[in-house]
Amino acid sequence: MDQPVHPGLTDEAIADRLREAGLRVTKSRVAVYRVLHESDGHLSVDEIVELVAARGERYPRMTVYNIIARFLGAGLVMQADAGPGRALYEIAERWHHHFVCRVCGSVYDVPCVVGRKPCLEPDASDIGEVDEAQIIFRGVCTACTSSPHHEN
Amino acid sequence: MDQPVHPGLTDEAIADRLREAGLRVTKSRVAVYRVLHESDGHLSVDEIVELVAARGERYPRMTVYNIIARFLGAGLVMQADAGPGRALYEIAERWHHHFVCRVCGSVYDVPCVVGRKPCLEPDASDIGEVDEAQIIFRGVCTACTSSPHHEN
DNA sequence: CGTCTATATTTGATATTGTCAACACAACGA
DNA sequence: TCGTTGTGTTGACAATATCAAATATAGACG
Structure with missing residues (x-):
């Protein structure tokens, strides 16, 4: 499982995408964008927290919620409704x-x-x-x- | 606002609908069906609890969840997804x-x-x-x- | 390169929504 | 009327999302 669904992006490539969207570049944002990009979508906020933690970076859920809200506003990610009680997010392609x-x-x-x-x-x-x-x-x-x- | 969106149904009329759907007739089920029928849909579980309470009958949320689950299984109500975190229900017409x-x-x-x-x-x-x-x-x-x- | 300021992150508390299990009760048929 | 079986009730609990205030940092500017 070293090679996920999508090819990995370098930190710089992710940073460029964030800047293009008018967002500041922080470590947590890069990490969230990476797991969203590498997994093939359908991630809940908690799954994002876990996947990022599995890579060695731990961030509170609140941080991920903030980041997702920014990404949504910038059009970087889309929110998929899969029923009550869970919001799923994926890169907006x-x-x-x-x-x-x-x-x-x-x-x-x-x-x-x-x-x-x-x-x-x-x-x-x-x-x-x-x-x-x-x-x-x-x-x-x-x-x-x-x-x-x-x-x- | 005595006359809601839909004309009121007698308890008997509601009871008949429940029996037609193969469900037992209880006071709580009649009450839930009534508020679903009279309001023009889009009710969350908590709103149902409140509307029923406003008519003088108080039931725990759990009871309403049970009833809704039964209604869903019997095809009496439909579940409308309006985004994460909230499930809305309305009479399936x-x-x-x-x-x-x-x-x-x-x-x-x-x-x-x-x-x-x-x-x-x-x-x-x-x-x-x-x-x-x-x-x-x-x-x-x-x-x-x-x-x-x-x-x- | 160092300082400044707006922006992000963190923390802890809290609201909202939905679920589980065990017991008490009531509807329906015999 | 009685008994069986499905319902309702209760309380605790889990998952999801939000708020406010304090701290830390990215990016810009001198």
């Missing part, structure tokens, strides 16, 4: 949607045919200005269909 | 989606052109069997656009 398994809770990416926000326009445009449309598909994933008693 | 205002957090209904689940099929059907597709539209509602400093 291609716009896509999510499939959530009712049995094991796993989250899968579902490509968006449009690929950019807001990908869908609601019927009622008099409600307000829509800038994003996120779809949650629910059902049972193939893994859980084949082994009914499997849990996560 | 017409399938529809939701618009969430980024500023004030208000939730608006958005009609679904199809009107029934699952209304959308994902590109990747090899992930699993999709039984529902729920769309969250995000943006700024007209109320918040006109008065920027308004907070809910």
Whole structure:
């Protein structure tokens, strides 16, 4: 598992991306960006804390919440809704949607045919200005269909 | 405000609906169904507890969670995701989606052109069997656009 | 290179949301 | 009416998110 899903970025490359987004460069921000980039998305705040800690840097949850809020504001990460009680975050690259398994809770990416926000326009445009449309598909994933008693 | 959004149902009418769904009829279930029916949806569990209490019946949150879980299983109510940290429930009538205002957090209904689940099929059907597709539209509602400093 | 200031991080407390287990109670059918 | 089985209740608990105040640091400027 030395080589995660995405190729690693040097600290400098991450720092450049932060600066491009108009953000100050700090060690904690670089660390959070790295784990978000290397894992293939769908990280909760606590998972970020743990992954960063596994690399030898420990930061309080509050710090990660602050960082995520900044990243969200700068458009660096997107917030994926996977149901109540948990917010998942991932690097904002291609716009896509999510499939959530009712049995094991796993989250899968579902490509968006449009690929950019807001990908869908609601019927009622008099409600307000829509800038994003996120779809949650629910059902049972193939893994859980084949082994009914499997849990996560 | 004596007459809420939907016309009131008698206890008997609600009891019949519960029995049709194969559920036992209890006072708490009737009370929960009533507030869900009379308010026009988008109720959190705590809001249900408060609305029921305002009518003179106090039930613990746990009871409402149990009831909601039963209602969900029986298909009486649908769970609407409006972002992390809060699950909203409403009587399952017409399938529809939701618009969430980024500023004030208000939730608006958005009609679904199809009107029934699952209304959308994902590109990747090899992930699993999709039984529902729920769309969250995000943006700024007209109320918040006109008065920027308004907070809910 | 060193100082300054706005910005970030840390800390601890607290709110919100949802879950677990064990016991008491009530609805429905016999 | 009685008994079985599903419900409601209770209290503790876990997970998630937020607030305020004190401290530390990044980046800019001299």
